[in-house]
Amino acid sequence: MRKMIVILMGLSLLAVATASAETVTFEDLSLSPESYYIGSDAAGGYESNGVEFNTYYDDTFGPYWEGFAYSNTTDTTTAGFTNQYSAITGGGKDGSQIYGVGYIGFMGIKPTITFSEEVLVRSMYITNTTYAYLSMRDGDFVAKKFGGQDGSDPDWFLLTITGKDEEGQVVGTVSFYLADFRSDDPAQDYIVDEWTEVDTSSLPRVQTLEFSLSSSDVGDFGMNTPAYFAIDSIYNAEDGDQDDYPCFIKIIGE
Numbered sequence: 001m002r003k004m005i006v007i008l009m010g011l012s013l014l015a016v017a018t019a020s021a022e023t024v025t026f027e028d029l030s031l032s033p034e035s036y037y038i039g040s041d042a043a044g045g046y047e048s049n050g051v052e053f054n055t056y057y058d059d060t061f062g063p064y065w066e067g068f069a070y071s072n073t074t075d076t077t078t079a080g081f082t083n084q085y086s087a088i089t090g091g092g093k094d095g096s097q098i099y100g101v102g103y104i105g106f107m108g109i110k111p112t113i114t115f116s117e118e119v120l121v122r123s124m125y126i127t128n129t130t131y132a133y134l135s136m137r138d139g140d141f142v143a144k145k146f147g148g149q150d151g152s153d154p155d156w157f158l159l160t161i162t163g164k165d166e167e168g169q170v171v172g173t174v175s176f177y178l179a180d181f182r183s184d185d186p187a188q189d190y191i192v193d194e195w196t197e198v199d200t201s202s203l204p205r206v207q208t209l210e211f212s213l214s215s216s217d218v219g220d221f222g223m224n225t226p227a228y229f230a231i232d233s234i235y236n237a238e239d240g241d242q243d244d245y246p247c248f249i250k251i252i253g254e
Contacts, residue, residue, distance in 0.1 A: 112210050122237045
């Protein structure tokens with residue numbers, strides 16, 4: 001009887017755990033075909049699945065934004081600034097339509113995700129935008145071709161995710177290379193061109209996630225590589241993720 005009670009307790013907690021986990025997919029947002037949101041309503045950001053994304057917008061000298069946009073544009077071939085909202089995948093993860101786009105401009109506003117409370121964020125999916133990808137692959141009037149003309153330059157493009165607690169204190173960071181040409185073996189060089197899962201389970205509970213970008217290609221005015229990335233399917237495990245209760249899983253398996 002005692003063993004049966006323990007098993008039922010485990011099952012009950014697992015049921016609660018499964019119900020509490022969420023994935024932010026951006027699919028609860030709406031857009032006209034081949035369009036995007038960059039904060040022109042001066043709201044300062046938007047919410048998806050109850051999670052806040054910051055957006056700075058200024059139209060003093062024409063539409064300008066930083067932080068997080070969201071988009072459903074699908075252009076994977078047009079190079080340059082006019083195609084700054086498309087993921088190189090041509091859409092969201094697993095064929096979904098809407099995804100987030102992060103950008104850090106001259107004001108240095110970091111794309112930031114804010115949760116309603118401290119949560120565990122297990123993973124998210126990241127890829128390059130078309131603008132950044134083609135710039136690194138081919139070079140443009142500002143940025144170099146990654147690897148240089150002979151492919152030997154040890155170039156890199158790095159996304160850093162910084163977790164902060166409810167008091168704004170840094171509790172950890174996770175790094176993800178959007179491009180990496182540092183290997184001695186040229187066959188190992190890559191520029192990310194698909195949705196790639198980034199494991200953030202090393203972070204403790206966080207209230208916010210801040211995203212920053214850095215690159216080996218830097219000029220007199222800062223980073224030359226276009227400071228963009230795309231994001232989708234952010235898995236927020238909260239406090240009740242079943243991974244936090246391994247003892248119950250073990251008992252059930254006996």
